[in-house]
Amino acid sequence: MSIITIKDLHKVYDGTQVEVHAVNGVTLNIEEGEFSALVGPSGSGKTTLMNMLGGLDRPTSGQVMINGTDLSQLKDSELIDFRLHHIGFVFQSYNLIPVLTALENVEFIMHLQGIPSAERYARAKELLEAVGLGDRLNSRPGQLSGGQQQRVAVARALASKPRYVLADEPTANLDSHSTENLLDIMEELNRKENITFVFSTHDARVVKKAHRVIVLEDGKVISDEVRKKEVVNGPNE
Amino acid sequence: MKTDLKLAWRNLWRNKRRTIITIASIFFGVILSTYMTSMQEGSYAKMVENAVRFYSGHIQVQNEDFWENKTINNTFVETDSMKAKIASVSGIQLVVPRLESFALASSKQLTKGAMVLGVDPEKEDHLTEISKKMVRGKYLKKGSDGILMGETLAKYLQVDVGDTLVLLGQGYHGINAAGLFPIRGIFKHPSPTLDRQLIYMDLATAQDFYSADHLLTSLAMLVNEADEVPYIVNELKAKIHSPYRIMSWDEMQPELVQQINGDRDSGAIMKVILFLVIGFGILGTIIMMVAERRREFGVMVSVGMQKIRLAWMLIYETFIIGLLGILSGSLAALPILYYQYFHPIKLGGQAGQMMVDMGFEPYMYFSLAPKVFTFQVLIIFIIIMVISIYPFASALMLKENKALRA
Numbered sequence A: 001m002s003i004i005t006i007k008d009l010h011k012v013y014d015g016t017q018v019e020v021h022a023v024n025g026v027t028l029n030i031e032e033g034e035f036s037a038l039v040g041p042s043g044s045g046k047t048t049l050m051n052m053l054g055g056l057d058r059p060t061s062g063q064v065m066i067n068g069t070d071l072s073q074l075k076d077s078e079l080i081d082f083r084l085h086h087i088g089f090v091f092q093s094y095n096l097i098p099v100l101t102a103l104e105n106v107e108f109i110m111h112l113q114g115i116p117s118a119e120r121y122a123r124a125k126e127l128l129e130a131v132g133l134g135d136r137l138n139s140r141p142g143q144l145s146g147g148q149q150q151r152v153a154v155a156r157a158l159a160s161k162p163r164y165v166l167a168d169e170p171t172a173n174l175d176s177h178s179t180e181n182l183l184d185i186m187e188e189l190n191r192k193e194n195i196t197f198v199f200s201t202h203d204a205r206v207v208k209k210a211h212r213v214i215v216l217e218d219g220k221v222i223s224d225e226v227r228k229k230e231v232v233n234g235p236n237e
Numbered sequence B: 001m002k003t004d005l006k007l008a009w010r011n012l013w014r015n016k017r018r019t020i021i022t023i024a025s026i027f028f029g030v031i032l033s034t035y036m037t038s039m040q041e042g043s044y045a046k047m048v049e050n051a052v053r054f055y056s057g058h059i060q061v062q063n064e065d066f067w068e069n070k071t072i073n074n075t076f077v078e079t080d081s082m083k084a085k086i087a088s089v090s091g092i093q094l095v096v097p098r099l100e101s102f103a104l105a106s107s108k109q110l111t112k113g114a115m116v117l118g119v120d121p122e123k124e125d126h127l128t129e130i131s132k133k134m135v136r137g138k139y140l141k142k143g144s145d146g147i148l149m150g151e152t153l154a155k156y157l158q159v160d161v162g163d164t165l166v167l168l169g170q171g172y173h174g175i176n177a178a179g180l181f182p183i184r185g186i187f188k189h190p191s192p193t194l195d196r197q198l199i200y201m202d203l204a205t206a207q208d209f210y211s212a213d214h215l216l217t218s219l220a221m222l223v224n225e226a227d228e229v230p231y232i233v234n235e236l237k238a239k240i241h242s243p244y245r246i247m248s249w250d251e252m253q254p255e256l257v258q259q260i261n262g263d264r265d266s267g268a269i270m271k272v273i274l275f276l277v278i279g280f281g282i283l284g285t286i287i288m289m290v291a292e293r294r295r296e297f298g299v300m301v302s303v304g305m306q307k308i309r310l311a312w313m314l315i316y317e318t319f320i321i322g323l324l325g326i327l328s329g330s331l332a333a334l335p336i337l338y339y340q341y342f343h344p345i346k347l348g349g350q351a352g353q354m355m356v357d358m359g360f361e362p363y364m365y366f367s368l369a370p371k372v373f374t375f376q377v378l379i380i381f382i383i384i385m386v387i388s389i390y391p392f393a394s395a396l397m398l399k400e401n402k403a404l405r406a
Helices: A046-053 A076-086 A102-113 A117-130 A146-159 A176-193 A204-209 A229-236 B002-056 B080-087 B121-128 B151-157 B192-197 B203-209 B226-239 B254-292 B294-302 B307-342 B349-357 B370-396
Strands: A002-014 A019-031 A035-039 A061-066 A087-090 A164-168 A196-201 A212-217 A220-226 B059-063 B092-107 B110-119 B134-137 B147-150 B164-170 B176-187 B198-202 B218-223 B244-248
Touching (some): A002 A046, A002 A196, A019 A046, A019 A196, A019 A220, A035 A046, A035 A176, A035 A204, A046 A061, A046 A164, A046 A196, A076 A102, A102 A117, A102 A146, A146 A164, A146 A176, A176 A196, A176 A204, A196 A204, B002 B121, B002 B226, B002 B254, B002 B307, B002 B370, B059 B226, B080 B226, B092 B121, B092 B151, B092 B203, B110 B121, B110 B203, B121 B198, B121 B218, B147 B164, B147 B192, B151 B176, B151 B192, B176 B203, B192 B198, B198 B203, B218 B226, B226 B244, B254 B294, B254 B370, B294 B307
Parallel strands (some): A035 A196, A087 A164, A164 A196
Antiparallel strands (some): A002 A019, A002 A061, A212 A220, B059 B218, B059 B244, B092 B110, B092 B164, B092 B218, B134 B176, B147 B198, B164 B176
C-alpha cells in the first residue's frame, strides 16, 4: 500500500538568467514500511524533493499525496498541522532546541499535539531509552555528542507516532560508530513498528542499509532499485 | 502557554550578557526618567500649591461677571442655601469669603492704586498664611478697623506700622468710598506683584468702606487633594448655577498652566530622546535574537509549531525583557525618590536666590504620585509593543525551508 504518491512533480526556481528545474517530472510511489534512500550528487534535487515530500516547500506543478491527502491543497497552517501529526523529521544538523533538555526536546512535539504532561513524559522517556539515551534525559543538546544528539532527533521524530519519517542526510555529521548505531536504531524501528523511512543521503553506509535506492540526477529519477530486506539485513543478523 | 513561557525565559538567558545589558538599559532609563518626572511633577505641584496659597485658592465661587469686570458691583450674597450646597460637596477643606476691589492709597503727597481685600482674618490666614509673612506689626483680628499692607507698597508710600493711610475708591453702585485706616502691620508677600499692591482689611470693615453690606466678590476654597479639583469643580457647577460662576485655579492662572505645560514639553523632548535610545537598544537585541535563531524557528515550524504560536513566544521574550527592566528600574527608583521626597534638593547660588525672589522656596521638590511610575511603565510598554511587531512579523512570514538553510 502506497503511503506516498508523487505524480509528475516539478519545482522550478527563477534564477538570475535562467530557470532552474530542481525537480523535473518525478513520479514515485513509496510503500508503507519502506526503508528508502534518495541518493544523487549535489544539485541533483534531493533536498528539494525531500522538502516537498515533507510539505516544507510547494511544488511548481505536480502532486504529493500522503495517505491520500494532497499536500498542495492544504493551507499553510493546515500543512503545519499535517506535519505535526503525520511526518517525523530528522535533520542533518540535529537541530534540537538548545534550551530544552533531551527529554523536553522529545516532549516538545507531543506538547504541540496537546498530549497531557504525564503521557508526554512517559513516551518521551520510553523513546529516549529505545535510542539508548535513558541516562541522558536531562542533558541539554550542548552536553551531548553529535551521535547522541542525532539519536535524540530520531526520538523526537517518532514522538508524534508518525507513520513516515523523513531524514535529510542524518549521518552527514556523524562518525562511523555513531552512524552504525543510528542506522541500527532506525532499522529496528522500521522492522518492529513498520515506520516508513525516507533518507536523502550521500553516505554509502546508509545506501547499503536501504531497501530501496532511488537515484536522482538533474531533478529526475534515473534509477530506482528495490532490494530484499533479507539480503540487506542478513549479514547483520 | 507554560511551555512557551518556559522556552521564552530560557531563550533569554542563552546570551546572558546581551540580555543583562538590554535589561540594564531599560533599568537605568526607567530610573532616569522616573527621577526626572518625579522632580518635574513635584516642582509643578509646589508651584501650584504656592500659587493657590498666595491668593487664589484651588477654587472660587464668584459673581458670574466678576472675572471679566472686577468692580464692586459684581458681587453676591453668601446665602444659607449656597453654604449648604458647598458643604454638601466633599473634599473641600476651607471656604474663605472675600470682598475685593481697588482703591487709591495715599499718604502725604504719594498715591498709588491698591487692591483692597476684605477678609475673614482667621479663615484667610488658613489659606494664605499671611500671619507668617508679617515683617512688622501684628496680623489682623476679626472686627479690626486697621489694615495690613505689602512691604513694597508701604515703602513706596513711605508709611509704616502706626501710620494712617487714606483710601479713596468707588463703593457699591457708585457710592463714594473714602476712609482713613491705621496700618496695623506690614507683610512681605512672596509674590512681588501682590506685595506692590495688596491691602488686607477685615471683611466687615471692607463691606462698610465700600457700602457693600453682606456682599462678597468671591468665596475662595482650599481642597484636601489638589488632584480632585476638577471633580469638585464639576460637582459645584452641578449645584451652583447662574448668576454664579465656579472657577478653578488653572482658569484663574492660565499663565502658570502655560509655564508648567511649557516645562513639561521640554521635559518630554528629553524623555523622547531617552526612550528612543532605549527602544533602539531593545530593537537591536531582538533583531539579533531573531536572526541568530532563524534555523531553530525553521525547525520548530517544520516539526509542527504554528507560526502564530512561535510569534507569541517571541513576544513573550520581548515582554519579559521589558518587564524585568521596568520592575527592576521602578523598584530601584522607589527608595531614591522616597528619600528625595522627604529631602528635597536645596538650590544654592543664583538659582536659589532667583526662586526666593519669585516667592518660592529654593528647593527642588519630588513627587511620589502613582503617575510618576505609571507613565514610565506605559511608555516602555508601548515601546515593547511597537518593537514586538518585528519578531511577530518575522515569525509569521517565516519560510521554513529557507529558514532551515539559514
